[in-house]
Amino acid sequence: MIAGRLDDRWGPRRVIVLSLGVIVGAGLVIVALHSVGAxxxxxxxxxxxGMVGPAQSASRSLLARVSPEGREAEMFGLYATTGRAASFMAPAMWSLSITVFGATIWGTLGVIAVVAIGLALLLLxxxxxPGRA
Known part of the structure; x- marks a missing residue:
């Protein structure tokens, strides 16, 4: 509910950037301080x-705002299809990072890398x- 209010106030793009930034930051802290403990x-x-839901809902809000009038269903279909087509990336990076670095904790870096790349692409x-999106 808080993220929805922020979406209305700041716009969905800013909510997505904030959410993905927190995801990347928290993931890096987990990796950097994993020896501290649970x-x-x-x-x-x-x-x-807690940031995954706001990122997902704001991404749908952004898509609804930027979709050409009359083509919303087509855009949401493409959104769903690309999500499925790209769904292999995080597990692949998880596995690759563990293989390269030798411990499960490093798999987190692979997933964080995928999120960080998505954030960078969104920023571009x-x-x-803001009145529209």
């Missing part, structure tokens, strides 16, 4: 997981002015 994992893990994307 407290870091639980605190940062809850923070990280042009969206309509």
């Amino acid at each position: 407290v870091v994992f639980w605190v940062c893990g809850l923070l990280l997981s 994307m042009k969206t309509p002015q």
Whole structure:
């Protein structure tokens, strides 16, 4: 509910950027401080997981705002299809990172890399002015 209000106030793009930034930051803290113990994992893990919903809902809000009138269904179909087509990336990076670095904790870096790349691509994307998106 809080993210929905922020979406209305700031626009969905800013909510997505904030959410993905928190996900990346919390993931990096988990990796950097994993030796501290379970407290870091639980605190940062809850923070990280609490940002997934706002990122997903704001992405749909952004898509609804930038879709050409009359083509919304087509855009949402493409959105769903590309999500499925790209769904292999995080598990692949998880596995690759564990293989390369030798421990499960490093798999987190692979997933965070995928999210960070998505954030970087979003920052490069042009969206309509805040009144529209």
